[in-house]
Amino acid sequence: AQSVTQLGSHVSVSEGALVLLRCNYSSSVPPYLFWYVQYPNQGLQLLLKYTSAATLVKGINGFEAEFKKSETSFHLTKPSAHMSDAAEYFCAVSDSSSASKIIFGSGTRLSIRP
Amino acid sequence: GAGVSQSPSNKVTEKGKDVELRCDPISGHTALYWYRQSLGQGLEFLIYFQGNSAPDKSGLPSDRFSAERTGGSVSTLTIQRTQQEDSAVYLCASSFPGWPEAFFGQGTRLTVV
Numbered sequence: 001a002q003s004v005t006q007l008g009s010h011v012s013v014s015e016g017a018l019v020l021l022r023c024n025y026s027s028s029v030p031p032y033l034f035w036y037v038q039y040p041n042q043g044l045q046l047l048l049k050y051t052s053a054a055t056l057v058k059g060i061n062g063f064e065a066e067f068k069k070s071e072t073s074f075h076l077t078k079p080s081a082h083m084s085d086a087a088e089y090f091c092a093v094s095d096s097s098s099a100s101k102i103i104f105g106s107g108t109r110l111s112i113r114p
Numbered sequence: 115g116a117g118v119s120q121s122p123s124n125k126v127t128e129k130g131k132d133v134e135l136r137c138d139p140i141s142g143h144t145a146l147y148w149y150r151q152s153l154g155q156g157l158e159f160l161i162y163f164q165g166n167s168a169p170d171k172s173g174l175p176s177d178r179f180s181a182e183r184t185g186g187s188v189s190t191l192t193i194q195r196t197q198q199e200d201s202a203v204y205l206c207a208s209s210f211p212g213w214p215e216a217f218f219g220q221g222t223r224l225t226v227v
Contacts, residue, residue: 006156032214044157044205044218051214090157094214101147101170102207102216106156 002027002093006105014113019063019078021108023091026072033074034092034102035065044090050074052096061085086112116140118219120206126225127196135191135222139208146189147209147216148181152202160204163189165211196226 007022025031033050048059055067061084065076074091091105119138127133139146148160159173163183174180178196183189193200203223207216 034215036218043220044207046215046217049215092157096214101159101162101173103159104149104157 002031002095002100002103004091004093004103004105006089006091006108008108009106010109010111012111012113013081015083016080019076019081019085019110021076021089021091021110023065023074023076023105024072025074025091025093027093027095030096032094032096033065033067034094035059035063035074035076036090036092036104038088038090038107040087047076047089081110081112083112083114086110118206118208118217120204120219120222122222123220124223124225126227129198129226130195132192132194133196133224135193135204135206135224137189137191137206137208137219139187139189139206140210140217143208143210143217144186145209145211145216146183147207148189148191149205149207150175150202151205151221157205160191193224196224198226200224201226 003026005024035047036044037047038044048057050067058064063078088107090107094102121136144165146163149157161181162170178194181191203221205221207218209216
């Protein structure tokens with residue numbers, strides 16, 4: 001069975017500071033990995049995805065994530081936080097070997113301090 | 115429309131009543147997912163449809179919950195004898211064959227009073 005653990009339900013950073021949201025996954029087969037973002041009162045939007053190509057994946061709004069198989073991690077980073085980045089971020093995993101459901105983590109709420 | 119459409123957007127129901135939530139996936143998307151998002155919680159997987167295969171119902175929390183997908187397109191999530199703990203946002207998503215990511219609708223906010 002696949003699972004995702006997001007470390008830290010709430011992360012607060014200052015505007016202009018580095019954003020680091022942690023995600024560890026568990027999968028018995030090569031995974032697909034995703035980060036989704038949910039802005040207040042909106043639906044979920046795909047931020048970026050890993051599908052076994054390059055291990056460093058770039059997404060929208062300056063975010064990127066690195067797949068590290070040895071650490072079973074897929075942490076999300078952004079060099080400089082903007083106020084508009086305040087949102088809920090979800091890491092997710094699915095099985096790359098067959099069509100399968102996507103399992104989400106519990107989410108990390110990112111707050112930006114002026 | 116171009117995106118996943120869910121209806122109604124809001125539903126208030128009395129405890130013990132049955133409710134039906136509808137999802138229209140993006141045209142051509144063969145996979146369809148239902149998730150539940152409770153206040154302050156993550157996304158809880160409920161059920162997954164993929165083409166003509168038997169659905170993965172492993173996330174349904176009780177036998178009061180059921181879902182069907184007619185003609186490989188529209189899906190209905192039914193909750194029977196609703197309880198207050200069923201109050202949540204129910205999210206539907208769909209994906210295209212060969213694309214791993216899912217595209218989400220805006221959700222149905224269900225309130226059981």
